[in-house]
Amino acid sequence: MKIDIKEMDEFLVDLLSEIGDKLLIDSSKDKSVDTKSSRIDLVTNFDKSTEKLVVEKIKEKYSEAAIVSEEGYGDVVNNMSGLVFFVDPIDGTMNFVKRRDDFASMIGVYLDGKPFLGAIIDVVKKEIYHGGPDYGVFKNDEKVISPKNQSLPEGLVDISWPMVMADRFNSQAVVKKSSGLRIYGSAGIIFEHLIFGREVLYMSYLAPWDLAAGRVLCESLGLRVATIDDSPINMLKSQVVIVGTQKVISEVLKTVKK
Ligand code: IPD
Ligand code: CA
Ligand code: CA
Ligand code: CA
Secondary structure: OOOOHHHHHHHHHHHHHHHHHHHHHHOOOOOOEEEOOOOOOEEEHHHHHHHHHHHHHHHHHOOOOEEEEOOOOOOOOOOOOOEEEEEEEEEOHHHHHOOOOOOEEEEEEEEOOEEEEEEEEEOOOOEEEEEEOOOEEEEOOEEOOOOOOOOHHHOEEEEOHHHHHOOHHHHHHHHHHOOEEOOOOOHHHHHHHHHOOOOOEEEEEEOHHHHHHHHHHHHHOOOEEEEOOOOOOOOOOOEEEEEEOHHHHHHHHHHHHO
């Protein structure tokens, strides 16, 4: 399949820019909030309306694409052949509900199973991080250079709070070796910190839409994305993922085994 990568990147940027403007207005409005799997797993009317709009726009432009999305407007996707879009309409819904600044919207695109393009908007900062392995990575129009290959003691780490509290995967030992723990509550915002070297590790149980866009951007910049047991990543299932510098991922894979 021949795809015009520049045209698709511009499509993603325009779409996220439109979504970002809407979400910024929505964030200060009253919301209808429901729970999903638990008391702290929330969904709002804006998660649903945003996803519906994004899915419609993708279908309009790329009718051949399959769409994996969080709130049910996408397709049932069983394999990664052809063009697959991953949509997380609001990433950091809890932050969005609590009127915090750190939430994002994300779209990842894979072609025949390989990372192709990713785009994340930090809604409040109005910054879009976008690009891919054959295109380069940009913050709005500005090229992003690869972050330094920092070691664990040199950097801050972000681990989901249930994981670190239960010391799953020896995660507390990882924190102790680092410069400190930060927990932002939005994968998209954490990917932003990783690509600029402001954090050196993210460790969390992630669904496909949480991981897709960030994986494209991080790998394009020389960061490493691995599963906790170093098995191949399956983009169609939820799994425990570690994302960080090459040095940190090697060290974490050793630490989790102990
Ligand atoms: C959540 C956030 C959070 C991560 C959760 C995700 P959502 O996404 O990215 O940081 O720890 O696993 O589910 O539900 O707000 O899109
Ligand atoms: Ca959610
Ligand atoms: Ca998410
Ligand atoms: Ca979401």
